[in-house]
Every structure is written in structure tokens, then in C-alpha cells.
Amino acid sequence: MKFDTILPGEPMFDMAIADGQASYRFSGHETFACRYAWLPKAYRAIAADPGIFFDEDAAMVELGIGKNMVRSLRFWVDAMGIARPAADRTHTITELGHTIFGAEGCDPFLEDTRTLWLLHWNLSSAVTPGLFAWHYLLGAWPYAEFSRSEALAAFLRQSQRLGYSHSSVTLSQHLDVFLHTYQSARSSRVGIEDSLDGPLVELRLLQQTGERRGEAGRREPVYAFRKEPKPEISNDLFAYAVLDYWDRVASGEKTLLVRNILSAPGAPGQSFKLPEDDVRARLEALSRDRRYGLTYRPSAIQGLLTRDTNQKASARAIYKNEAILNG
Template sequence: MLTSARPHYRFSGHESFACRYAWLPKAYRALRNDPLIFSDEPRAMVELGLGKNMVRSLRFWVEVAGLAEADAERGRGLRTTAFGDALLGEEGADRYLEDRRTLWLLHWKLSSRDEGALFAWDFLFSRWPYPELTRTEALGAFMRESEKLGHDHSQVTLGQHLDVFLHSYLGARSGKTALEDSLDGPLVELELLQPVGERKGEGGRFEPVYSFRREPKGEITAALFDYCVIDFWQRNHPGENSLTLRDIAMAPGSPGQVFKLPEDDVRARLESRDHGYPAPYTYQPSAVQGLLFRTSATVSLEQVYAQELADA
């Protein structure tokens, strides 16, 4: 069962800045010290060493990455989430984003959001029907989809949103640039979107062609994959005890789509169940359509990183 478009999309808020490498740990530490830091922009500029627009962008990224959320109890400010604490806290699994699996988790959080989904991430990872794209092709599709959704976004707004997406995965790092000051973000390391050449557009000009790396990805461990399967299940189908292979491999916001995994790889992952932790689901193969059945077990971040250490 393929789900429909997300109820609410975000097309802006990043202030046209892709998330930079050191931003998320920096924002997390600042919020732990002062949950109201982003409510006072001049002070945040001094504390974080960023300009006003970058401060606003950082607040956006720390929220959409699932590391912080609006503090409903205080009525203002942000509070760090359980996910953020488990990842970046004093005893966190990866405080400085040094583990590649952390980058896959952040990619998952950005690309599988339901409420407040990032339009470019949702559309290009889950709904774009082709293996390749150019900026012109994607922007044209953005314009058509925006109109279909009842928005009146300008080409400039959608172009900026698209450029932030492209910059997030392609980057522009110079060997002479310090990591702290690099314009590249952490997701560039995943090499999920790759330049594969050029082709001539409608205006006769050549432009870069980008391809999604749709192949089995061994760095996405079994525990990480299962963590995302259960997260997808709980958020999109909370009352259902079973899902199909197609749900996990092809549905918008699913692990198969977000990670760009071939269906055969997804099937092989579902069939392989000797991972050293209680299985969160069982899988029943079928010549027509395999089925997953939920168990009472779940997968924690601790198990995700424990498995990685065991496999290292």
C-alpha cells in the first residue's frame, strides 16, 4: 500500500543554508546549556559564532533532524529529544558525528518525516520516478507538484529549496578548507547522490546529471535497518500487525526508498534474522508478496551501535 503525499510540507526555514558538519553537535550542546538560546537571536549569534540567518538555519536543522523539538511545557524554546540525547549527550553513541551509521540515521530522520516533511527530501527520495535528474528537470517537477498541492511558490523559492537539497548531498568541499568551516555537510559522506555526466537541456545548454546510488549498502547494518523499519511502521501504520515487502521497499518514506536499496536487497534483509538481538518482526516469504508480522520486540539505538562495534 503506497501512502499519499505528506499532509504538510516545509519548503523553507533553512534560510538557503545546507546543514554544516559541526552545526548539529554545536546546537545540541547549546540547547543543553540553555533551552532558550534560539529565542534570543543576538545572544545566539554570539554564543554560536554565526550570523543571524545561519542561527535561524541551525534552529531549523536541529529540529528537522529530530534532535530537538518545541518545548510545549515552557511554551517557548526547544528541548532536546530522546533521540538527540542518545546520540549526542554526555554518554551519547556518537557525539561528534564520527560514525557513518549516524549519518545514515540523520538522513533517515530528514527524509522520512511525516508531519512537516521536507518537500525536496520526500519528493526526490520517495516520489521521483527516475534513476537520474538534472536541476532543470527537478525544478520543473517541483513547480508542477507545488501547484498541484495548491501552493503558489515562486521559482526562486523552489530553486533555493532544491539547491539546499543538492548541496546537502553533493557538497563543494575544498581540500584547503578546515572541517569546522567547510560548506559541506555530513550527508555528503554518504555519496548517495553522485554526478554522472552532463546532458543538453531544453535551452541547448549542458548541465550536470546526478544519479542516486541505488545499490546494496553494507554500511547500513541489520540493526540500523530494523530500527528504521520499526520507526516507519510505528509512525505510518501504528495499528497494523503486518506489512508487505512492498511497503518496506517501495512506499514513500520507507527504508527501501529513503536508503535507495534494491528490492532484492530489502527482501534479503527481511529474510535474514540471525542478528544477535530479539527480532522485532518475522518475515513470511511468498511468491506473490512477502509479509512482515510485528513482534513485541523493538530495536534501540544502543543495539544499533552495539552491533556496529561487534562487526567492526
């Protein structure tokens, strides 16, 4: 069934995230996607003054960006897991932030694709609360392609279904930030700061596949996620994502259905847009490596993954000991 044959509010479409997270973030990015230079700047600024982002005038001078961009950067620092705000109006840099950007950081200039996939994982799998566009388009969109007008119409329906009262302007801006995070926004008509693409554009995760005519009669781009094996996502990084997801959604369980890892919103299969065969092959590889404490039991119907809690394998242990960004 094609998108344009589904009526607004039809259950097949709106049930996509009915059982999803309790709350979502639709704003806070001030309509700016994260820029390449922002995260290193933010790390250095917070390391020097943990309260810098709670003094916007000082942050504007220190970072060399406008007030709205300061607020946007504060949003992205938190959303990508580089630093966390504290009750005393300061930021605490996370282990991830130090590992990437510290004095002996493994990738202070964001040159390693694994780092970018890890930042993408933090955005697409966050649950406290999640970013709506990421959760919905990456985890619950039921079609192979989408146009901006189709996605925006769905955003409006889902926002209302979840009890929000966001305006079409807010939802439109949120959608555009998602698109600009993964699609180049370079233009000769904008200023130098605005012309710089964000780091996640390099992942080539979201691609324009063509054009079609929208409801207003105008032709608009059609997008699709690059769903294919991605060897740049190492098995260590994939294992980290699997165990991180497990800790978030079923920390007390010893078993997890493979279909959850494949297709649940915020799961590795959906967040990384990996085909089923690739996910299963990766799980087989992880099962053969005793470091991870995982046993994969394949099945034509669904399959099962078992976690050996006695081995104390965890996302944090893999991150610290297996050097997923240094291997």
C-alpha cells in the same frame, strides 16, 4: 519512456505523490545545508540554555554564526530530530540528541557512518510535516536520473498540484539545499564556514553520473542515487527504520506488505536506496532473529511482513536496548 518525452502535467508524472502527505516544508533552512560543526554546537548551546535559539542575538554570539545561519540551524536541529521546540520558547533535547552528543555520547563528532544514516533517515522519513525535496526525490521520483532543471520543473508542477503557491525562487532554493546536503559544495571562492561540507555528503548517496543539455541549451550535471547494498547500514539500524516506519504509517496493523517497505515514499527501501534483493535478504535475516518479533513471508508477487505485538518489539526498544549506534 525518457523524461523529455513526458509533457508538463502529464498524469503519469504528477500522480507520483497525489496520495502523499497533507503538508510539506519547503523553507526554513534559509538556503543553508546543515554543516558538520553545527549539530554539536547546537546540542551544547541548548544543553546550557534551552531558550538560546529564541534569542537570535545571543545565539549569534554563542554559536559564532550569522542570524540567517542561526535560523537555519534551528531548522536542522528539529528536522534531524536532535531537539524539539516547546510552547514556552525553549528546546527539549531528544533521546537521539543525548545519545549522540551527550556527555557519554556515542558519536559527538559524527564520525560513525551509522549515525549519518540515522540522521538521513530522520530527514527522509519525516511526516510532521515532511521535507518536500526529500519526500519527492527520494520517495516518488520515477526515473533513474535527474538534472536540476528537470527536478525544478517537477517541483513547480507538484507544488501547484498540492495547492501551494511557491515561487520558482523558493523551490529552486529548496532543491539546491537538497543537492548541497548530499553533494560537495566546496569552493575557493566562498568563506570558510560556507566551504565546509555537511555530514551527509559522506554517505555518497547522490552521485553525479554525467552531463546533458537542458532546455536553455546549457549543459548541466545529471544525478543518480547510489542504489546498491549498503553494508554500513547494520541490521539493527534497518530494523529500527522498518519499525519506525511501521509505527508512523500503520501502527495498529499486524501485517505490512513488503512492497511498502521497498517502494513507498519515506520507507526504508526508498530512503536508503536499497535494491529489492538486499531488502528481502535483510527481512529474512530479521525474521530469523527473535529480538525483532518480525516474520517475513516471501512471495514472487509481493510478500508480507508480520509483527508479533506480544514481543513488544518497537523502534524505540531497538534503539535503546540493541545499541544500533554502539554495536
